[in-house]
Amino acid sequence: MSLKIDQDHSRFRNIVRGKIRDNLKRYISQGELVGRKGKDLVSIPIPQIDIPRFRYGDKQQGGAGQGEGDPGDPMGGGEEGDQAGDGKKAGKDAGDHTLEVDVTLEELATILGEELSLPDIQNKGKSKIIDAKDRYTGIRRVGPESLRHFRRTYREALKRQISMGAYSPEKPVIVPIPDDKRYRSWKTEAEPVANAVIIYMMDVSGSMGDEQKEIVRIESFWLDTWLQRQYKGLESRFIIHDAAAREVDRDTFFHTKESGGTMISSAYKLCAQMIDDHYPPEEWNIYPFHFSDGDNWSMDDTLACMDILKQKVLPRVNMFAYGQVESPYGSGQFVKDLREHLGKDERVVTSEIRDRDAIMQSIKDFLGKGK
Amino acid sequence: MSEFALKTALPQYLRTEQERIEKFAAAAGLDFFPTVFEILTYDQMNEIAAYGGFPNRYPHWRWGMDYEQLSKSYEYGLSKIYEMVINNNPSYAYLLEGNSLTDQKLVMAHVYGHVDFFKNNFCFRSTDLDTGGRTANPAVRPEGYDPNRRWIDKMANHGSRVRRHVARHGITKVEEFIDHCLSLENLIDPHAAFSGKSAPPPDEEDGDQEEEVPRLRSKDYMESFINPVEYLEEQKQKRIAAKERAKKTPEKRQRDVLGFLLEFAPLERWERDVLEVIREEALYFVPQMQTKIMNEGWATYWHSKLMTEKILDASEIIDYADNAAGVLATSGGRLNPYKLGVELYRNVEERWDKGQFGKEWEDCDDLDEKKNWNTRLGLGKKKLFEVRALYNDVTFIDEFLTPEFCRDQKLFSFGWSNRNDRYEIESREFKAVKEKMLFQLTNAGNPFIYVDDSNHDNRGELLLRHDHQGLELRADYAKEVLKSLARVWKRPVIIQTIADGKEVYLRFDGREHSSKTVAKA
Numbered sequence: 071m072s073l074k075i076d077q078d079h080s081r082f083r084n085i086v087r088g089k090i091r092d093n094l095k096r097y098i099s100q101g102e103l104v105g106r107k108g109k110d111l112v113s114i115p116i117p118q119i120d121i122p123r124f125r126y127g128d129k130q131q132g133g134a135g136q137g138e139g140d141p142g143d144p145m146g147g148g149e150e151g152d153q154a155g156d157g158k159k160a161g162k163d164a165g166d167h168t169l170e171v172d173v174t175l176e177e178l179a180t181i182l183g184e185e186l187s188l189p190d191i192q193n194k195g196k197s198k199i200i201d202a203k204d205r206y207t208g209i210r211r212v213g214p215e216s217l218r219h220f221r222r223t224y225r226e227a228l229k230r231q232i233s234m235g236a237y238s239p240e241k242p243v244i245v246p247i248p249d250d251k252r253y254r255s256w257k258t259e260a261e262p263v264a265n266a267v268i269i270y271m272m273d274v275s276g277s278m279g280d281e282q283k284e285i286v287r288i289e290s291f292w293l294d295t296w297l298q299r300q301y302k303g304l305e306s307r308f309i310i311h312d313a314a315a316r317e318v319d320r321d322t323f324f325h326t327k328e329s330g331g332t333m334i335s336s337a338y339k340l341c342a343q344m345i346d347d348h349y350p351p352e353e354w355n356i357y358p359f360h361f362s363d364g365d366n367w368s369m370d371d372t373l374a375c376m377d378i379l380k381q382k383v384l385p386r387v388n389m390f391a392y393g394q395v396e397s398p399y400g401s402g403q404f405v406k407d408l409r410e411h412l413g414k415d416e417r418v419v420t421s422e423i424r425d426r427d428a429i430m431q432s433i434k435d436f437l438g439k440g441k
Numbered sequence: 442m443s444e445f446a447l448k449t450a451l452p453q454y455l456r457t458e459q460e461r462i463e464k465f466a467a468a469a470g471l472d473f474f475p476t477v478f479e480i481l482t483y484d485q486m487n488e489i490a491a492y493g494g495f496p497n498r499y500p501h502w503r504w505g506m507d508y509e510q511l512s513k514s515y516e517y518g519l520s521k522i523y524e525m526v527i528n529n530n531p532s533y534a535y536l537l538e539g540n541s542l543t544d545q546k547l548v549m550a551h552v553y554g555h556v557d558f559f560k561n562n563f564c565f566r567s568t569d570l571d572t573g574g575r576t577a578n579p580a581v582r583p584e585g586y587d588p589n590r591r592w593i594d595k596m597a598n599h600g601s602r603v604r605r606h607v608a609r610h611g612i613t614k615v616e617e618f619i620d621h622c623l624s625l626e627n628l629i630d631p632h633a634a635f636s637g638k639s640a641p642p643p644d645e646e647d648g649d650q651e652e653e654v655p656r657l658r659s660k661d662y663m664e665s666f667i668n669p670v671e672y673l674e675e676q677k678q679k680r681i682a683a684k685e686r687a688k689k690t691p692e693k694r695q696r697d698v699l700g701f702l703l704e705f706a707p708l709e710r711w712e713r714d715v716l717e718v719i720r721e722e723a724l725y726f727v728p729q730m731q732t733k734i735m736n737e738g739w740a741t742y743w744h745s746k747l748m749t750e751k752i753l754d755a756s757e758i759i760d761y762a763d764n765a766a767g768v769l770a771t772s773g774g775r776l777n778p779y780k781l782g783v784e785l786y787r788n789v790e791e792r793w794d795k796g797q798f799g800k801e802w803e804d805c806d807d808l809d810e811k812k813n814w815n816t817r818l819g820l821g822k823k824k825l826f827e828v829r830a831l832y833n834d835v836t837f838i839d840e841f842l843t844p845e846f847c848r849d850q851k852l853f854s855f856g857w858s859n860r861n862d863r864y865e866i867e868s869r870e871f872k873a874v875k876e877k878m879l880f881q882l883t884n885a886g887n888p889f890i891y892v893d894d895s896n897h898d899n900r901g902e903l904l905l906r907h908d909h910q911g912l913e914l915r916a917d918y919a920k921e922v923l924k925s926l927a928r929v930w931k932r933p934v935i936i937q938t939i940a941d942g943k944e945v946y947l948r949f950d951g952r953e954h955s956s957k958t959v960a961k962a
Contacts (some may be wrong), residue, residue, distance in 0.1 A: 074497070075488040075508045081616075082505030119506060121623045122921035124890055124936075126912045131886070132856030134878040135774040136781065145774045145855050145864035419563065 086117045179299035204256045213253025222252035266301035266355035266388075267348075268293065269341050272323065273362030275312040275332040277399035285395050285423055286361045287324050292433050293359065301355060307344060311337035313367070317344070334366050334404065335374040342382035351386035358387055359436075364394045364402035372404065376411040384417050391436045392420045451478050455536070458546055463566035465751045466553040470826065471743065473556035474590075478549065482538050486522050487511040489535060493726070494527045497597040499718065500612065501602035501619055508788060514609040524548040528559040528729070532592035543753070545761040550747040554740030560586070561830045562735070567634035568592065582830075591932070592725060599718045606711040618712055621925035622719040627887045628698035629720060631727045654680065694891035694906060699723070699769035701892045706929050716929070730885040731833040738782015739829050741768065745783070774855070774866075776878075781850070788846050789828060796822035811845075834882045842878070852878075880910075888914060893937070902948075903930045907938035914938055923949035 113353050135145060209222055227246035231237035235246070272278070272286055299303050308323035309315055315336040318326065341358050349356055366372050384390060394405040412418045421435035422428075451459070459478055466473070481489065485539055491508035492498045511800040515521050533551040536545050559565050561582065569588040607615045654676040659667035660661065695701050699720040703713065729736065745765060753761055769780045797818030805811055828837065846852075850868075854877040858865040867873065880886075889908035897904035903926065907914060919936065926949070927933040933950040935957060940947070944959040 072464050073488045075486060075491055075504055077505075078491075078500060078502055079505035079508050081500075081612075082502040082509065085502055099537060117506075118510075119503070121503070121620065121626075122918040122925075123624055123627050124888055124907070124919060124922050125627075125915055126886070126888060127915040131881075131912060132854065132864070133881045134852060134854050134874055136776050136852050137774040138851065139774065139853065140868045141853075141868055143866045144861070145866060209485055246592045316925060393955070 076078045082119075085119065089415045117345065155262060161400045179295050202258050202260060204258050206254045208255045209252050210255040211252065214256065216431070217254045219252045219254050223250055226250040226252060265305075265353060266297060266357065267305040267307060268297060269307045269309065269344060269356070269358040270323065271309045271315075271337040271341060271358065271360040273312070273332055273334070273337075273365075274310045274326050274328045275330055275365070276328070277332075277363050277365055277397050278395070279399075281396060282363060282395040282397050283324060284392070285426060285429060288426065289361075289393065289423065289429050290359070290433060293436065294431070296433075296437055297357065309337050309340050309344075312341075315340040331367050332362070332365050333371050334360075335371050335378060336364065338375055338378040338383060342378055345383070345386055349386075355396065356387040357389060358383060359392065359393065360403060361393045361395060363397035363399065364404040365399070366404050366407075372407045376407070379418075384412075384415060387417065389417050389419055389436075392418070393432060393436070394420070396422065396424045444839045451480055451536075454542075455480065455545060458542070459549055462546065462549045462553065462747065462752060463746050466550065466557075466743070469743070469747065470822070471553055471557040472528075473532070473553055476526075476552060476556050477531050477533050478536055478552075480536045480538050483515055483521065483588075484512065484533060486525070486537050487515060490522050494525050494533075494630055496596035497593075499600045499619070500607060501616060503623075517897070524551060526552045526555045527593065527625075528565060528590065528725075529592045530560075530588060532556040532559060533593065540658055541760060541850065544764060546752050546757075547744055547748055547761060547764060548681075550744035550752060552566050553747075554743035555736060557743075558732070558736050558739045558829060559590075562728070562732055562833075563831060564833050567632075567728060568725055570595065588895040591592045596722070599722065602714060603718060606715065610711060615711070615715065618715055618928075619719065621928045622699075622716050623822035625699055625702070625929070626719060626723045627885075628890050629723050629727070630695075630697035630700070631724075631731065631884070633697050633700060634724060643877060658811050690895045691892055694893050696889070696891050698890060698892050698905065701895075702929050705895060707931050708929065712929075717749050726765045728833075732837070734782040734785075734834045735829065735832060735837050736780045736782070737778045738784075738786050741783040742786045774853075776852075784850055785841055785846065786825060788843070789841050790821035790825050792821075793824035794819055796820075835879060837884065838878050840873065842871075842875055847871045847874055854878075888912070890936070897935060900933070902933040902935055902945075905934070906938040907936060909939045913940060916940060919947060920949070920954050923947060923954070927951050 112368075139145075209219060223246050224244055227244050227250040228237065230247075230250060231244060268292055272283075274283075276295065288433065294306065306320065308318050310318055310323055310326055310328070311333065312328045313331045313333045313336065315333075317340065343438055345351070345356060366375070379390065392408055394402060396402065402422075405422060408418065408420055413420075416439075419436055419439065421432040423432045455478065463476070489496055490511055491504045498504060509520070521537065523537060523540065524534065526532060532552075532555075534548075534556075536548055540548070564831065566588075567588055571589040573952045603615065603619075604698070643703055654673050656668045690705065691701060699716065702708075703716055703720060706716075708716065748761055769777065769783070771777045771780055794817075795814060796802070796818035797814050798810070802811070802814060805814070828841070832840070848871075851869075852874045853869045854867045854873045855864050857863075887911070891906050891907040891908060892903070894904040896902070905926075914936075919938070923934055923936065933948060935946050935948045937944070937946050939945070940956070946957045946959060948955045948957065
């Protein structure tokens with residue numbers, strides 16, 4: 071059924087998408103996208119456009135409330151403060167707008183896919199790996215009691231009693247004997263599995279600040295979520311690098327701060343090595359993602375990077391993604407070099423991430439091609 | 442009444458209930474406009490709710506935004522709208538299709554409370570469209586009061602007016618202008634409807650005539666004591682200032698900024714028309730903001746009374762209790778207007794039933810005696826009806842909030858703690874709580890902004906003044922609003938306010954913002 075409001079609604083959607091009325095864009099509040107609360111809980115932000123008015127600043131006003139608690143206790147009863155979202159900044163004004171919804175990661179990925187209209191990924195691996203899966207399809211006469219098929223068992227008993235004349239409709243009593251028992255049985259089926267690995271690489275040199283890492287964290291959460299949905303056996307590997315590269319675990323990946331110079335080639339070398347050793351491209355869908363602020367040590371090293379990419383990485387991967395996080399210190403040169411040298415290769419996807427608000431667009435850049 | 446009832450598509454079983462409930466409500470003393478119930482599916486409900494209760498509004502994206510929010514939170518099972526009722530004569534109320542019968546009955550009973558409130562509370566007199574009623578004393582209701590409140594038609598007319606402009610000038614242009622107007626939407630005088638036309642300017646008088654300040658008669662030797670020179674000088678300055686002021690537009694500061702712009706801003710005809718629409722609609726919603734607690738409290742008081750005493754049968758009581766608990770729940774320490782309102786009404790009723798008011802009661806400081814105070818006065822019901830007619834939220838809280846109530850209801854005041862980066866409970870002291878509450882309610886929590894001068898510095902610049910009450914304006918928003926203001930005024934605009942502790946002029950000249958400290962006089 072069409073509603074009168076559809077027109078207004080689609081105008082609003084178009085404003086949010088940035089198609090019309092550009093001047094309104096800066097009033098759109100997105101809140102924070104990710105907040106993995108508890109296990110799979112996430113808050114879904116609903117875009118809101120706040121029309122500016124003369125009003126008081128948010129925090130000075132306060133107000134009156136009702137409920138338990140002593141002076142000095144936080145509002146809202148909960149530890150985090152209900153409307154404060156992620157504790158810190160999110161509470162500023164996202165609080166009024168963000169709806170907290172419990173969704174599973176699976177649903178979240180679906181929502182993400184719909185919001186960004188992401189295509190499903192075309193599987194490139196040859197699927198040699200076979201996964202065995204059991205399916206209950208048949209019936210047999212022996213088996214564990216836990217698999218006993220109640221109805222079949224009684225049907226057998228009924229059949230037997232009728233054929234033996236021991237059954238009377240007036241007094242319908244059916245007593246199975248061990249011979250009547252039937253059990254569910256299974257067949258093992260072979261199921262091809264698509265395997266994928268994400269190799270995250272991040273520049274942790276001095277110029278990458280906390281905010282830049284936070285952006286990488288949020289972005290990689292969404293990439294993980296999406297690819298998780300596309301591939302059953304998804305592995306993630308993490309490489310950090312400054313002048314040298316090394317493999318680390320997830321936690322270290324997001325929390326390391328090094329200083330010193332940047333040799334991007336070191337990470338690419340390690341990445342190529344990793345693919346060589348563990349991930350034969352016939353069996354794996356490989357996704358290297360590299361995040362940096364675009365600073366590299368020297369042009370020579372940049373050229374070395376291009377070489378490694380061309381020779382060793384690109385031929386084996388589904389796509390190579392490079393996300394450049396804007397930082398006050400980085401020159402941002404690398405993305406330009408990359409585009410210059412490999413811009414024509416459609417396996418290379420680059421994206422510049424200015425700030426948190428740009429994350430959505432960047433995810434779309436990365437995943438929009440369905441590779 | 443039945444004439445309206447017949448026009449709806451309400452199923453028979455609900456109409457039977459409506460008639461029943463209407464009888465109970467009338468018998469209990471409620472006095473309401475004819476009320477029409479419509480039954481809606483949830484997306485129709487969301488649509489109408491997004492339009493602020495009206496089936497037809499002017500085109501604007503923000504209805505779409507509200508719609509999205511409503512329908513998403515419905516789809517995720519977070520909330521649903523049970524009822525909606527419009528202040529209109531006859532009043533329209535919407536029921537959600539698929540609600541249980543108990544819920545529908547509750548909603549109906551609730552709605553009659555609202556409609557009684559619309560008709561009888563003095564604030565809502567400002568929404569009477571026949572002018573006679575508006576300027577008359579709003580507290581006195583004429584005999585057979587049946588005002589013209591056909592706001593549904595009016596809003597629909599607004600819609601077609603704006604659509605006509607859209608057809609001529611294009612949606613983007615018109616919508617942009619609407620956005621600017623909405624930025625100024627809260628700069629209205631809530632009492633504009635009652636104030637009527639401003640008084641005609643006093644007759645031209647001969648300026649020279651009163652140049653001299655009148656003196657008191659005195660003996661010569663007493664002259665300098667009775668008419669001190671400084672005093673005379675001061676008076677003279679005052680007179681000069683007053684004369685200067687008389688040349689100014691507006692003569693006195695004017696709270697109705699939108700009205701002022703409508704009258705004096707150099708607008709194109711369609712722009713003026715749009716601005717007028719925005720102002721009228723903003724004024725329409727004022728009484729609902731002024732009486733949120735009272736209105737919801739009143740409706741809740743009556744639905745709970747009617748439901749439990751008359752309407753429900755035993756099998757429905759659990760459903761009802763379940764629902765009522767949800768309506769009255771307070772979560773996260775936020776004030777729930779339903780809860781606060783109904784409790785305060787009940788408190789008032791009890792106090793006037795038991796005679797717990799007046800000097801004697803106030804003066805009594807024996808807590809035990811106060812607790813058991815009962816003069817069997819029995820004026821509760823009478824008082825309730827009086828309160829619903831003559832108060833708004835501010836006066837309601839100001840007059841009837843007592844320390845005992847404050848304690849029993851566990852009210853507190855809260856504020857932002859910079860140290861812990863969160864909102865914290867500040868106090869449970871009666872005085873502090875009441876103060877915060879009144880502040881929150883006064884002018885619906887909006888700052889007071891006045892037009893001060895339309896020819897500031899003799900350059901045709903518009904000067905607004907923020908009547909500072911201890912809180913500063915949000916700076917980034919203030920800048921944006923100035924832009925909208927400049928768009929309407931078409932000359933530089935200035936607001937005098939306090940920023941970071943200093944008194945400043947914030948100015949926008951059409952291209953850039955500037956800020957200047959106000960020179961101390």
